[in-house]
Amino acid sequence: MTRESTEITVVGDDDSGLIADITALLFDHGVNITDLDQAVRDGTFRMTMNVDISEMIVGRETFREKLHELGDEFDVDVQVRFPSNCENQSIAVLVTKESHCLEALLERWHDGELGADIEVVIGNHDALEPLAAEYDVPFHDIGDENGAPNEEELLDYLAEYDVDLIALARYIRILSPEVVFRYEQRIINVHPSLLPSFPGAAAYRQAKEEGVRVAGVTAHYVTTDLDQGPIITQRAFNVPADATEAELKTRGQPLEAEALIEAVQLHLDDQLTVQQGRTEVEEPDRVDVQLGAPEELDHANPDAPRDRHEESAVSDGETTAVADD
CATH class of the missing domain: 3.40.50.170 (Formyl transferase, N-terminal domain)
Incomplete structure (x- = not known):
């Protein structure tokens, strides 16, 4: 998730009309959906939307209130997170x-x-x-x-x-x-x-x-x-x-x-x-982080011998090694 987009999260019981009503509300207020994902686990429904509010025709608090009202109508929890630093x-x-x-x-x-x-x-x-x-x-x-x-x-x-x-x-x-x-x-x-x-x-x-x-x-x-x-x-x-x-x-x-x-x-x-x-x-070469083992390990590990087979051919559903000489 990036803080550059607004995120809407809906959690509760699934309802066949919920998604249609939310998308209609967004359209009516000039909000564009950029990404949508939904899942159900242990009877709990979750839908997450990333939306673009650059052309939204109402204020943020009004928009939040409208979504909360719709959530109350369907008895689901609706959270809205606007971009911030x-x-x-x-x-x-x-x-x-x-x-x-x-x-x-x-x-x-x-x-x-x-x-x-x-x-x-x-x-x-x-x-x-x-x-x-x-x-x-x-x-x-x-x-x-x-x-x-x-x-x-x-x-x-x-x-x-x-x-x-x-x-x-x-x-x-x-x-x-x-x-x-x-x-x-x-x-x-x-x-x-x-x-x-x-x-x-x-x-x-x-x-x-x-x-x-x-x-x-x-x-x-x-x-x-x-x-x-x-x-x-x-x-x-x-x-x-x-x-x-x-x-x-x-x-x-x-x-x-x-x-x-x-x-x-x-x-x-x-x-x-x-x-x-x-x-x-985003910046894999950052020097202030160590995602895994220390860099010294790369130098400590041997670099030979290696398998001489560099190419492979697939035949009858099996991979066959091809020698490089």
Whole structure:
């Protein structure tokens, strides 16, 4: 998504007349649709439109009100996000009990290096409220005594703080389609494995049990498929033969914070696009980012021998190698 276009998101129950009425409303107000995408997951319908409002014949607030009225008529939630500059973007950080990623984000923001404001920290436990208070950031606990979050409350807070980006700083809960659909490609998670390996819970334990020699972390966009969203940044580290799960976590946590901050920064700089499930960076040669392994690894890896077969011919549905001599 680019901040140069206006985005309209509709979430709720599907209705056969909804799309027709929305497109008619846009046409009547001089708004042109540039892109449209829709999906249904677990009974929840989502439609996202990017629109051009350069020839819109009403003001922005009037346009927003008209869409909200139509949403009320169909009993769906309609959100409108108009273009704005990176400096105006607001971030909500979702947390559970681990502090390292939250603290790194707060420090970067406090030092003026983030280019956006952390407006609120929301947790499903209150363990990190004192840390948020150190930086004078509001904290809201939406979890019950077992940590189960109230997502209606979550959505209310996200709307109240007019959130542009959600950073999951080791938020150990799965977001429902009700949340993900409203903030598609605006939720970034950090996961303690080199995805797609070891998704889900206890990733460091999975890595140890499988005996990997290289483990790592991944920052990615959140989708309704657990830990399968488009990958943004990754970091890797070697696994000692006798390493415990706790030792893997000790090695991985600083990299989790680093990968998450880099992914958030790229998003805020409007550097990321998603094409066929893969993120692309607008300026791939940026020297201030490290999307994967360090450049030194390229020089450390051997460059020979290589397969001498450079061409292939397809015969009877099979690929046959053709020698180059």
